[in-house]
Amino acid sequence: MSEAAYHEELARMAVGVRLADMGASTRSALLDTVIDTVGCAIAAAAEPFADAALRATGAAYGGGTCSVLGRSERVSPSAAAMINATLGHGYDFDDVHLPSLSHFSTIVIPAALAACEMERASGATFLEAVIAGDEVGGRIGWAACSTEWGGTSIRNRSFFPTAILGTLAAAVAVAKVFGLSVGQTAQAIAIAGSYAAGLASVSRGDNSTKRTQAGWAAQSGLNAALLAREGFTGPRSVLETPQGFFEAFTGNRFRPEALRRNSDDTWICEEMSFKHYPLEYIIHPLVELTGRARDTVLPLLSDVTRIEASATARFVTLFEPVDTKTAPADAFQALMSAPYCIARALTKAADGNLWLSDFREHYVCDDATRALARKVAFVPDASFDARFPLHIDGGLKVLCGETVVWEGRIDDVYGSLDRPMSEAHFLGKFRSNCAALPAAQVDAMLDTLRHVDEAPDAGWIGLMRAGPA
Known part of the structure; x- marks a missing residue:
């Protein structure tokens, strides 16, 4: 200057x-x-x-x-x-x-x-x-x-x-x-x-x-x-x-x-x-990954013991405290909770996308959702930290016992400059x-x-x- x-x-x-x-x-x-x-x-x-x-x-x-x-x-x-x-x-x-x-x-x-x-x-x-x-x-x-x-x-x-x-x-x-x-x-x-x-x-x-x-x-x-x-x-x-x-x-x-x-x-x-999605942006890749995992995981849902979610370590507050994040008191707390959003996206009918209706007229926080949210564990990934904040990444791993039944990773959140939103989605x-x-x-x-x-x-x-x- x-x-x-x-x-x-x-x-x-x-x-x-x-x-x-x-x-x-x-x-x-x-x-x-x-x-x-x-x-x-x-x-x-x-x-x-x-x-x-x-x-x-x-x-x-x-x-x-x-x-x-x-x-x-x-x-x-x-x-x-x-x-x-x-x-x-x-x-x-x-x-x-x-x-x-x-x-x-x-x-x-x-x-x-x-x-x-x-x-x-x-x-x-x-x-x-x-x-x-x-x-x-x-x-x-x-x-x-x-x-x-x-x-x-x-x-x-x-x-x-x-x-x-x-x-x-x-x-x-x-x-x-x-x-x-x-x-x-x-x-x-x-x-x-x-x-x-x-x-x-x-x-x-x-x-x-x-x-x-x-x-x-x-x-x-x-x-x-x-x-x-x-x-x-x-x-x-x-x-x-x-x-x-x-x-x-x-x-x-x-x-x-x-x-x-x-x-x-x-x-x-x-x-x-x-x-x-109407969520904290760090949660978006995790919801997208959950949608991809549904076909594989839903038939095994009763056997799922742990869901490992990875994001930048700076946003551990989206996973903790556990009691608040697994049983959010209202819809706004829910859209700021990674465990809740993962559980809801995995179990809701039709697909794994979360829309405004899921936090308004179709908001659900029942015992089954809370129980599944408690199986979500936050696992920081240093490679995500190194790319933050220019890139919002995420990883998801679903386990039944010691067996990994599904695993995936997203290197850029949808809607970002590196993965721009489609015109159809934008206007929709x-x-x-x-x-x-x-x-x-x-x-x-x-x-x-x-x-x-x-x-x-x-x-x-x-x-x-x-x-x-």
């Missing part, structure tokens, strides 16, 4: 983002993140936790004019950012930037939507905001990522990267919608650095805070940009200064050169991985997530999202609601 402070350089890059400069592949990747995020939020819109989030934010902020995805209410900008991001991350079904271990889309997009409705900004402005927010969050995420540090130094410091990086990313996106100058955008980043928060312990799956950390980050980023617009300022050299961002969140384990975007680099929005996921809405509306939504760059103002966002736009 140059002599300018890191956040100032990032702000200059963000202000310079122009949709007109993006190639077709970048635009397509960007629109996919928007489509997927909107669908994930709408899928959660009718859930009890959505009602609870609406009540909580409504009590704090009152009514307003901003949209809640998949619902009829209109709320304040801060509440909209909070609720929509919470919905987007509600089932852990949203896309992820693996190098950062961060769910940027579910934070950046709701923050940008709220800002666009505030400013009546165009669809092109919205997309530029998402690109800019993703890029700043992802550049910082890349800087904290190294195999030397075992993945990401932010997570290693016990912070949840989604919330930490997402707050800064959201601030940049909103600053972009507001048309803030380089100096003002830098101040939005600096202010957001003080608002960034989130403990990695939420990923244990024994709590509902993980959902709301995305919402808090979106709301905080929005507020940081609002303050910057009004002339508030943050610390100088906020990222690199002593007692600043990198010291606090990475222990000064970061690579400054990764903060700069080179002209031939792909954009962060092109590096997103998409989820085929969106339509399934939006199934509560009329089919004609879903078709119109999809067409609108594919052409959002043509929208003259923010009126298109109302189409993503339930009821009249």
